[in-house]
Amino acid sequence: MSQPLINKFVVVGIGLIGGSLATGLTQRGACAEVIGIARKPETCDEAVARGVVARAYTSLRDVASELGKGDVIFISVPTLSVTAVLQEIKDFISPDVTITDGASVKGSVQRAAEQVFGVIPPQLVLGHPIAGSEKSGVTAANPNLYENHRVILTPFSNTSAQDLALVSAMWQAVGAEVLTMSVEEHDEVLGATSHLPHVIAYSLVDTLAQDIHNPNIFRYAAGGFRDFTRIASSDPVMWHDIMRANKVAILQSMDLFIDNLSRLRSSIEHEDSDYLLKVFSRAKEARDEFTVMLAQRQVSTKKE
Amino acid sequence: MSQPLINKFVVVGIGLIGGSLATGLTQRGACAEVIGIARKPETCDEAVARGVVARAYTSLRDVASELGKGDVIFISVPTLSVTAVLQEIKDFISPDVTITDGASVKGSVQRAAEQVFGVIPPQLVLGHPIAGSEKSGVTAANPNLYENHRVILTPFSNTSAQDLALVSAMWQAVGAEVLTMSVEEHDEVLGATSHLPHVIAYSLVDTLAQDIHNPNIFRYAAGGFRDFTRIASSDPVMWHDIMRANKVAILQSMDLFIDNLSRLRSSIEHEDSDYLLKVFSRAKEARDEFTVMLAQRQVSTKKE
Known part of the structure; x- marks a missing residue:
């Protein structure tokens, strides 16, 4: 057996997004061990009981000493709670650990990181999987959630190429297609x-x-x-x-x-029929094109 | 074999709504024969070739002489084309024939009928199946489209009880649940x-x-x-x-x-967090209740 892509995968916030990535990586043998971090002890217990993580703690501090190169911390807490997690990372985590996140807004994570670190550290790769569900919580975790979905990474000029490559490979391992663009776009x-x-x-x-x-x-x-x-x-x-x-x-x-x-x-x-028909027809055309594109994307991803 | 519910079923406008009702009634043995009426000869030919109707004509006038008690005319043309169909009915069709429709708006059909007939005839039962699809046309006809869906009938005080009962039974035959309410509601x-x-x-x-x-x-x-x-x-x-x-x-x-x-x-x-959370939570609760209700409705319809 070859060595897995990631050694320890630490998921901070064990909900739909983090739990799905954790179980997806585990099922595909892409990490050696999954460790969970959740604010509430009950969430830790439930995540272990459901097999989403191998062990769980209420603070990143509890695992700081065992993390180093080849390990990945994935931050998947609600957007406005990211600052507190970044502060813990600054205080306790080695610069050798790859850090990434799954927040739906990247500008606010950028601002939070600038506030905490001054200059955003090269180890921090911001990202966002364009996948989700109206369901939430660890019970909704689904190892195939990211299959055929897109992940957008928004690297900065000083982002480490090695950390960026590891995060890209991590998402590809669970079946996603990775794109990059700027935070603003x-x-x-x-x-x-x-x-x-x-x-x-x-x-x-x-x-x-x-x-x-x-x-x-x-x-x-x-x-x-x-x-x-x-x-x-x-x-x-x-x-x-x-x-x-x-x-x-x-x-x-x-x-x-x-x-x-x-x-x-x-x-x-x-009762401006011309205008109504123009808008409805234009919208139908754009939406029909979109579904054709989505179907082609799924076929081509499956082929690869 | 008992006699079918409807003798001749005439569908005026052979698209998704009319074609689905025609094939649904045929498959369930609920009518003796389906006749189609479409403005374009190509639509007539295609509807016959696909087996959606047994025969088809470009005008109601062509079948007027053979229709009587026990026959049903179903009007499923675009809403603003209903007036022209009602005029043909007034000119050529016997008062013994049951007339109904599937238009999404009932007030405009009521106004069209008042304009054509003066007093709306007792044989005309207005209705609307709450079912549809983003697809359209005769190629989208689906005999099971109305299974577990609701149909709203909007009878007037002078609507014939016999015609109303026949239209209700017709919709129930294709698996729909029938409700009545006023045109305004x-x-x-x-x-x-x-x-x-x-x-x-x-x-x-x-x-x-x-x-x-x-x-x-x-x-x-x-x-x-x-x-x-x-x-x-x-x-x-x-x-x-x-x-x-x-x-x-x-x-x-x-x-x-x-x-x-x-x-x-x-x-x-x-940044009024209280207001945002109040609206989002209230909406989620209402929408979750709606899906539970929809699921229960489908289970209870299937049991019957």
């Missing part, structure tokens, strides 16, 4: 294609749930509504953090959307 | 739970597709985005007609939604 693109849809879905469901004229309105909704609102079942604390962390890009996207929707509202009011 | 509820989500999905996809700063933005979208925007692949002409037909209710729903979304925008701008 990442946050703009995700603000538009992920954060904006979540705000819209939450707002729509809340609008209907608050409509006192139609207390039983959901009784008459069907499968299309279920698909459309699936993301409104996502974890509220996680999404609150994302709204705070990516505020500027999300507000920009919301303004573009509210402007487009208001023009559509006006065209319905004034 | 139907259009308000559907405006909120179906028409509003479609406007939003079209507008979101169009907003992103028009964003010149991010020409490749869809490259980074994933499965959640695919689900969220599925309904933006729906037929533009059909949805244009619905926007025109249910204008008042849709504008009301849009105003409530835009107001809620604008408050959410302001709470993101001012």
Whole structure:
């Protein structure tokens, strides 16, 4: 047997994202051991009992002395809790350990790292797997979550090439395709294609749930509504953090959307058939192209 | 063999909705014969070639002389084309034939019927199957489309009890659950739970597709985005007609939604965590309850 890609894989925050990567790496023999870190002792116990991690502790400090080159720390706590984890890393962890994360917003992690370290250390590779689910918590961990999904890494000019290569190989090991881009581009693109849809879905469901004229309105909704609102079942604390962390890009996207929707509202009011047909046709065309592209991407990933 | 529920079933407009009902009734032995009416001769030929209908014509006039008691005409043309079909019915069809429809908006059909007939005839039962797909056309016809779905009928005070019973039994024969409510209630509820989500999905996809700063933005979208925007692949002409037909209710729903979304925008701008968490949690709770209800409904329908 060849040596595994990673020696010790330490997952800080054992929820859907971290638990899925931990079990994915274990099942594929890509790490020698998985260690979990969670704030609550119950989460530690449950993660061990479910076999998601081999052992677990409530602080990174408890494992600091045994970590070195070839080990990876993966930070997968809610976005606004990253600073506290980075502080522990600064205080206790060797510069030989590769550090990466899975937060949905990269600008806020960059700012947190600058605040804690002054200059972001070369060992820290920021990343974001474009995969998820409306489910959350360690019970939702799924070793195949990242198969055929994309992971965006946002390296800085001083990021260590070796650490970047190890993090890329780690994601490829669980079936993901790795891309790189700047922190700014990442946050703009995700603000538009992920954060904006979540705000819209939450707002729509809340609008209907608050409509006192139609207390039983959901009784008459069907499968299309279920698909459309699936993301409104996502974890509220996680999404609150994302709204705070990516505020500027999300507000920009919301303004573009509210402007487009208001023009559509006006065209319905004034029965402007040409405008309505133009927008609906253009949207259908773009969305149909997107699904073709997504299907091709999945086929080509499976072939490799 | 007992006699089938319906003698001749005439489907006017052989697309997803009409074709699915036709094949569903045929497969379950619930009608003696299916006759199709379509404006284009090619659609007639294709519907016959695919076995969706036994024979097809380009006008209701061609079959008028052979229709009587026990026969059903189902109108499933785009919403704004209903008037022309009702005019043909007035001119050529016997009052003994049961007439019903599947349009997504009932107020506009009511107004069209009043315009054509003066007083809406007792033989005309308005209805709407809460089922559909982003696919359209005769090639999308699916005999099981209505299984476990709801159909809303909106009878008037002078609607014939016999015709209403036959239309109810027809929908139950293809596995649907039948409810009745007023035209006004139907259009308000559907405006909120179906028409509003479609406007939003079209507008979101169009907003992103028009964003010149991010020409490749869809490259980074994933499965959640695919689900969220599925309904933006729906037929533009059909949805244009619905926007025109249910204008008042849709504008009301849009105003409530835009107001809620604008408050959410302001709470993101001012980092009002309490408000954000309250809305996200309330929405998640309502959406989780909805999916439980939907699952229970499907289990209970299957048991019957």
